[in-house]
Amino acid sequence: MGKILLIQVCCIVLVSCGESPSNETDDANSDSTGNSTTSIDQVLHEHVAILASDEFEGRAPATQGEELTINYLREHFEQLGVGPGNGDSYFQPVAVTELTTASDAVLYMQGSDYEASFNYGEEMMVGTQQQLPYVTVQGSEVVFVGYGIVAPERNWDDYAAVDVTDKTVIILVNDPGYATQDDNLFNGNSMTYYGRWTYKYEEAARQGAAAALIVHETGPAGYGWEVVSSSWSGPQIGLEAADLNGDRAEIEGWLTLDSAEAIFDGAGLNYQELKTAAAQPGFEAVPLGDIQASVSIENSVRTSTSQNVIAAIPGTERPAESIIYTAHWDHLGVNPEVEGDNIYNGAADNATGTAALLVLADMHMQQDPPERTIVFLAVTAEESGLLGSQWYAENPSYPIETTVANINMDNLNTFGRMRDVVVVGASSSELENYLEDAASVQDRYVTAEPNPERGYYYRSDHFNFAKVGIPALYAESGEDSIEYGREWGAAQAQDYTDNRYHAPGDEYDPEWDLSGAAEDIRLYFEIATRLANSTDFPEWFEGNEFKAIRDSSSSARP
Numbered sequence: 141m142g143k144i145l146l147i148q149v150c151c152i153v154l155v156s157c158g159e160s161p162s163n164e165t166d167d168a169n170s171d172s173t174g175n176s177t178t179s180i181d182q183v184l185h186e187h188v189a190i191l192a193s194d195e196f197e198g199r200a201p202a203t204q205g206e207e208l209t210i211n212y213l214r215e216h217f218e219q220l221g222v223g224p225g226n227g228d229s230y231f232q233p234v235a236v237t238e239l240t241t242a243s244d245a246v247l248y249m250q251g252s253d254y255e256a257s258f259n260y261g262e263e264m265m266v267g268t269q270q271q272l273p274y275v276t277v278q279g280s281e282v283v284f285v286g287y288g289i290v291a292p293e294r295n296w297d298d299y300a301a302v303d304v305t306d307k308t309v310i311i312l313v314n315d316p317g318y319a320t321q322d323d324n325l326f327n328g329n330s331m332t333y334y335g336r337w338t339y340k341y342e343e344a345a346r347q348g349a350a351a352a353l354i355v356h357e358t359g360p361a362g363y364g365w366e367v368v369s370s371s372w373s374g375p376q377i378g379l380e381a382a383d384l385n386g387d388r389a390e391i392e393g394w395l396t397l398d399s400a401e402a403i404f405d406g407a408g409l410n411y412q413e414l415k416t417a418a419a420q421p422g423f424e425a426v427p428l429g430d431i432q433a434s435v436s437i438e439n440s441v442r443t444s445t446s447q448n449v450i451a452a453i454p455g456t457e458r459p460a461e462s463i464i465y466t467a468h469w470d471h472l473g474v475n476p477e478v479e480g481d482n483i484y485n486g487a488a489d490n491a492t493g494t495a496a497l498l499v500l501a502d503m504h505m506q507q508d509p510p511e512r513t514i515v516f517l518a519v520t521a522e523e524s525g526l527l528g529s530q531w532y533a534e535n536p537s538y539p540i541e542t543t544v545a546n547i548n549m550d551n552l553n554t555f556g557r558m559r560d561v562v563v564v565g566a567s568s569s570e571l572e573n574y575l576e577d578a579a580s581v582q583d584r585y586v587t588a589e590p591n592p593e594r595g596y597y598y599r600s601d602h603f604n605f606a607k608v609g610i611p612a613l614y615a616e617s618g619e620d621s622i623e624y625g626r627e628w629g630a631a632q633a634q635d636y637t638d639n640r641y642h643a644p645g646d647e648y649d650p651e652w653d654l655s656g657a658a659e660d661i662r663l664y665f666e667i668a669t670r671l672a673n674s675t676d677f678p679e680w681f682e683g684n685e686f687k688a689i690r691d692s693s694s695s696a697r698p
């Protein structure tokens with residue numbers, strides 16, 4: 141089924157959702173440990189069941205599923221008495237361009253002693269940021285640029301010894317710190333932004349490359365090839381660009397490890413040896429003999445408008461100062477190429493976080509009005525590259541310099557109560573002190589994420605707030621299950637990653653135990669309430685990469 145193009149449809153589709161979730165979140169009845177969360181998780185269940193139903197078609201931006209979702213949110217914010225947060229509207233239009241690359245693309249590699257072709261899907265994935273119906277790269281010299289990083293502050297430049305203008309660059313995923321596990325290289329095992337694939341394409345474009353291909357390896361990427369092939373196929377959505385993204389490389393894509401090794405072999409080079417060399421300071425880029433790359437792709441291009449949903453409780457004393465909760469409402473929609481169940485319901489990811497915005501709105505409405513404004517922002521197109529939050533951060537409804545904090549929720553815990561609260565991107569800001577205080581009331585402990593090499597801090601919406609300097613907290617339940625222990629908790633998380641993450645199997649299950657999610661929500665509520673009635677502006681810790689921009693924007697505060 142084709143996607144429905146929505147061009148600023150103004151009519152409101154009222155969702156008939158059977159019984160509407162109860163508006164009463166039993167917030168007042170918590171005991172001294174703050175652990176009475178029965179009705180919070182009941183309300184979560186009710187919202188998630190609807191948001192993740194097949195009727196909502198996996199909530200892809202600019203589809204009927206979007207219409208149902210955004211109107212569901214607007215309706216429930218209205219019922220709770222929470223007003224619009226974008227002037228007099230609950231919606232903030234986000235102009236997007238949807239590109240669908242034909243799946244018959246073939247990548248050719250040709251040298252005097254080597255010739256091979258690689259098929260879309262199994263052997264490579266290609267796409268483009270250029271918002272054009274056809275892009276092509278022909279006979280482009282191929283260069284291995286190691287990790288593809290230019291980091292002046294670390295005295296690291298993988299492009300120093302080579303001019304890659306119009307060439308095809310092959311790039312390793314993650315960064316040299318992960319590769320060597322050397323704490324003195326980058327951030328050791330913790331991924332820096334230089335390790336993210338988004339960065340690598342940005343840098344390749346700055347260097348003038350025609351094509352940029354990242355070698356997929358499951359360890360350093362943090363996910364398997366199926367995640368690459370499923371998330372890169374089908375419609376790809378970007379913010380509409382006046383210059384059609386002409387400054388990006390024509391082709392961006394991925395090679396499987398097997399494909400990469402074959403191409404290096406074909407050039408008489410050893411991939412594994414060069415990979416090791418690339419993690420050492422002073423590495424210089426290596427041309428792949430006389431091999432040249434050619435690939436053409438055809439895209440269907442459509443423009444449409446998606447919406448962020450914004451609701452707010454105005455501050456009584458300092459309304460220009462705000463605390464912003466975020467959760468992405470979107471997920472991956474429907475993939476007609478998949479046989480059988482092809483609806484990506486995104487129940488955990490992120491109907492749970494979206495539902496939590498409604499729960500939190502309800503909890504705050506039952507309190508005395510806050511001194512600062514509390515904003516509930518459900519963003520679109522997170523799965524397409526954090527686009528809705530990027531749009532908001534570039535076009536904020538509330539001034540950036542007086543936005544006190546962002547608290548992001550993505551994929552809440554469905555496995556019951558946990559002793560631990562995990563901070564993604566730990567040791568970043570003073571918000572973690574607030575979290576510690578709230579967690580200790582619940583007799584829980586705060587810990588750093590177990591897999592910082594996966595770069596989760598750069599993979600959800602809070603990152604766009606951090607980029608403009610706003611201290612942003614992204615936490616989640618850990619795996620230390622109160623009822624079943626740590627091993628069990630870790631097994632549940634692993635099972636989700638292996639079998640349901642970004643797959644049609646991420647479906648709502650009435651058996652979910654949302655008591656842990658409810659506890660997490662209460663933590664966020666405590667932090668936001670405290671901040672909303674304070675004059676404090678929590679800061680980034682010394683040495684954090686976002687501190688400088690916050691320091692310069694905070695001078696603009698009245």
Ligand SMILES: [Zn+2]
Nearest residue numbers: 489490550551
């Ligand atoms: Zn998510």
